[in-house]
């Protein structure tokens with residue numbers, strides 16, 4: 237049976253209503269032992285929970301690190317994408333004349349292919365001539 241401990245001003249000490257009034261002086265000791273056993277059991281449960289939290293915490297740390305890596309890779313990819321887009325638009329806007337039935341992309345592609353097929357000896361000579 238659980239102790240009901242209260243402070244008595246008459247005797248100026250703590251006394252247990254449950255056991256001392258029943259003349260059961262060992263009762264408090266048994267009660268205290270039961271309480272200790274109960275506390276030990278609860279402590280065990282809490283320790284197990286704490287271990288689970290430790291595991292979870294480590295998983296959170298791993299996830300946080302991989303999240304950081306992913307963000308870094310994402311930022312890197314975004315930068316490369318922006319640079320590729322910038323270069324692509326530079327090529328597209330180099331096409332000044334709009335051709336019917338062709339997108340700027342198709343016109344640019346045709347120009348590049350034509351330049352490649354004909355050989356760029358003339359163009360190189362022209363550019364080299366401008367440089368001097």
Ligand SMILES: [Zn+2]
Nearest residue numbers: 239252255264
């Ligand atoms: Zn008691």
